[in-house]
Amino acid sequence: xxxxxxxxxxxxxxxxxxxxxxxxxxxxxxxxxxxxxxxxxxxxxxxxxxxxxxxxxxxxxxxxxxxxxxxxxxxxxxxxxxxxxxxxxxxxxxxxxxxxxxxxxxxxxxxxxxxxxxxxxxxxxxxxxxxxxxxxxxxxxxxxxxxxxxxxxxxxxxxxxxxxxxxxxxxxxxxxxxxxxxxxxxxxxxxxxxxxxxxxxxxxxxxxxxxxxxxxxxxxxxxxxxxxxxxxxxxxxxxxxxxxxxxxxxxxxxxxxxxxxxxxxxxxxxxxxxxxxxxxxxxxxxxxxxxxx
DNA sequence: AACGATCCCTGTTGGC
DNA sequence: TGCCAACAGGGATCGT
Numbered sequence: 001x002x003x004x005x006x007x008x009x010x011x012x013x014x015x016x017x018x019x020x021x022x023x024x025x026x027x028x029x030x031x032x033x034x035x036x037x038x039x040x041x042x043x044x045x046x047x048x049x050x051x052x053x054x055x056x057x058x059x060x061x062x063x064x065x066x067x068x069x070x071x072x073x074x075x076x077x078x079x080x081x082x083x084x085x086x087x088x089x090x091x092x093x094x095x096x097x098x099x100x101x102x103x104x105x106x107x108x109x110x111x112x113x114x115x116x117x118x119x120x121x122x123x124x125x126x127x128x129x130x131x132x133x134x135x136x137x138x139x140x141x142x143x144x145x146x147x148x149x150x151x152x153x154x155x156x157x158x159x160x161x162x163x164x165x166x167x168x169x170x171x172x173x174x175x176x177x178x179x180x181x182x183x184x185x186x187x188x189x190x191x192x193x194x195x196x197x198x199x200x201x202x203x204x205x206x207x208x209x210x211x212x213x214x215x216x217x218x219x220x221x222x223x224x225x226x227x228x229x230x231x232x233x234x235x236x237x238x239x240x241x242x243x244x245x246x247x248x249x250x251x252x253x254x255x256x257x258x259x260x261x262x263x264x265x266x267x268x269x270x271x272x273x274x275x276x277x278x279x280x281x282x283x284x285x286x287x288x289x290x291x292x293x
Numbered sequence: 294a295a296c297g298a299t300c301c302c303t304g305t306t307g308g309c
Numbered sequence: 310t311g312c313c314a315a316c317a318g319g320g321a322t323c324g325t
Contacts, residue, residue: 017318048301076319094318095303110303129302131319146320173296182320190318280297282318 018092020155020187021230022251023076026098030123031071033100034080038067038118039088044134046112049127052089052135052145062136063088063115075150075186086138089147093131099124146182154187155227161217168208168216175211175219176204177280184208188223191260192230194285196222198259203291204284205277210293229256259285 018026042060050056067083078098080088090098103122107114113125113134125134142148151167152159159167167184168175178184179193188196197204199222202215211219235251258268263276267287277284 019319091319093302093320128304129318131302171295177296180319281299 017094017189017191018076018096019189019192019230020076020153021192021227022235023073023078023092023187024155024231025235025251026092027071027073027078029100030078030080030098033121034068034071034117034123036068038065039063039115039123040065040118041116043114044112045114046127046130048130049112049125049133050135052133052137059134059136062086073156074147074153075182076189077147077150079147086136087142089135089137089142089145090125091132093127093129093133095129096125096127096132099126150182150186151184152186154185154223155231158220158224159185160220161213164216164220165211165213168211171208173208174205174279175202175208176282176284178208180280180282185223187227190282190284191257192223192226194260195226195258198285198287198291199226201290201292203288203293204279204286206293259287261285 042063044050044056044059047056050059053059053062063082063086066086066088068080069083070081072079072081076091078088078090078092080090082088090096092098100117100121100123103116103120107124108126110128111124111126112130113123115123117123125132137145152163164184168178171178171184173181176193176197179188179196180190194204196219200215200219202211202219230251233251233256259274262274262285264273266272267274267290270287270289272287272289274285275288277286
């Protein structure tokens with residue numbers, strides 16, 4: 001039921017929407033597989049995958065022959081440092097997935113990027129919906145990209161209440177929208193934003209700038225807790241058709257979700273039916289009793 | 294500057 | 310049984 005219609009009795013379902021935990025799991029996998037390796041040959045087969053450079057050929061040329069120095073992450077962006085100072089910037093978008101496989105293994109449908117590595121394996125990027133991308137950017141290009149507008153990483157940098165208060169000061173947009181914005185704090189998507197707000201007892205429509213420092217302290221703690229748990233559980237795979245982890249395993253965080261996709265089901269804390277509202281064209285699930293403005 | 298709307302895209306599904 | 314419109318999502322872009 002990946003991306004299917006959401007009905008009250010039917011959890012949205014469910015695929016693996018890559019948010020910070022899923023990207024961090026991917027980063028760890030790539031760190032092991034790519035560090036020290038050279039991208040011997042690079043082939044991109046879908047123009048949207050290369051849209052952050054001027055052409056497919058430019059990405060291929062700029063990455064070809066480069067050696068991987070480090071694999072980092074900020075928010076939901078993967079930052080693969082290369083030996084000439086460039087960075088291979090990648091985003092999984094809605095449906096992107098990296099894997100490292102033997103060239104003999106059949107390539108899955110929607111494989112839009114392949115890099116042959118100098119150890120004989122192949123780095124692949126599969127992305128049916130093409131919301132993801134792979135780019136070759138230098139320092140200056142990164143400074144002008146979306147990466148530069150990211151707020152502190154929600155897990156790696158863990159902004160505390162005072163930092164959140166500063167970043168949300170005067171903002172009247174709903175806190176849910178601000179958490180999705182990636183500017184005040186980066187890495188949260190629709191699932192973990194809802195989960196963190198529920199854990200913190202904050203209504204998603206509360207204007208961000210109106211949250212007291214004590215409530216922001218609860219939010220900061222809740223964000224780290226939901227992300228930590230999701231990373232430990234291998235991320236959230238929402239249905240067994242969609243694959244999630246780079247090694248092919250499904251994540252096991254789904255059972256831990258307390259509000260996302262649970263419209264009309266009883267709140268696990270108080271029994272009140274979970275409600276759904278649309279904020280910034282995204283579903284927000286919340287408990288009207290536990291979460292207040 | 295901040296905010297909201299719109300667009301991109303495809304697999305899945307509800308409704309007919 | 311089969312067809313098709315609706316829907317989900319992150320981020321870039323644009324209008325107000």
